[in-house]
Amino acid sequence: MAFGDAYLTYSLTGGDLPAELWGSETLAINLAGGPYRFSGLAPVQAGWVQARFQSLCDAISGASAPVFTTIHRLSESAFREIDTRGWEYTFDRNYYPGCLRLAGWGFVAEIRFEPGLRGRLWTCRTDSERFAGVFENFFRILVAYRVMQSGGVLLHSAAFARDGQAQVVFGRSGAGKSTSSRFALNAGWEVLSDDMNALLPDPWQVEKLPFAGDLGQTPSRSRTYPIAGLRWLQQAATHAVRPMPGALALARLLVCAPVVNEDPFRVDGLLHNLTNLLGHASAETLDFARDPGFLSLLETDR
């Protein structure tokens, strides 16, 4: 099946896609590697973005945002009707030396990497529910690349902070990131996110992102904390923290770095960043027995 066939009613290439914007609204979202500027939004789309990202969201001043995306109108007839019963959603990605093309449910997008990070998003959606899905998927990918360009990594992980430092707990889906986050929250730790965190260098720190999993957004006193440790989370009968060889740690971090780890043209940069990270933060395996007892292990090794 060719790129986009699952989502598009006819083949589209960059040259075929219309330049028409949805509207004239411009906003910036200020988080890891940003601000991320979005132009061409319809008022209803801009309203959703403001409501979703709240204090992170500003009316843009000047043109200094390092990441710039335009939002374009594409006819609903360009997209297939999709029966979502029992459907597992994965969008199409085509990687090129200079860009990434995406096609998904109700959208087509392109991210260009030089000069600077530039996105174009075509969608037929303005209704909050469907535009939300389109925007969230696109934005997370944009953040993943921007964080990588900034020397860091967007990591599928939970991060808990206490006494000015954060533990970053990463692992496969179902390993217990949300469950462990809930225990940490109940024990008085701050939870930055139970699903996705940005790890950025100089010095290495974890930055809270508005991308939460089952736990949802929880308050925290700071958006960034120094990294106290990296813990590969895996379920076990008893709690333990065990040494993890560097190569295994690198492999495990790599599999938890979404999108970029599949990009043949940008994965070398990701590997470089992860190797740098492992030179500055300890990485260990955290055996997790699905009760709060693991938290004492995180406290004692700080």
Add this chain to the structure above:
Amino acid sequence: MSAISPPFRLCADIRYRQIADEGIVLRQQAGEVLVLNEVGARVVALLDEGLAPPGIVARLAAEFDADPGRLAIDVAGFVAELRAAGVIEEEACS
């Protein structure tokens, strides 16, 4: 099977990194990451340098003070596994 051991190269979708004495092989098309121990990492590094299996055996025998006969068997087996896994391919003749 050829009696001459050809040089190999990493397949196009493979990324290899060494960290301390160990290595990781990322197979992008398969979405897999393999972790290699010290000797496995050294074999892949030497393959990536362009050495054919006999040259690898000679280098490992010197580096690890190991029996070349035993090493030749182990290296041949490991190289076969790497080929079967799509990590390496024969270098094309020019």
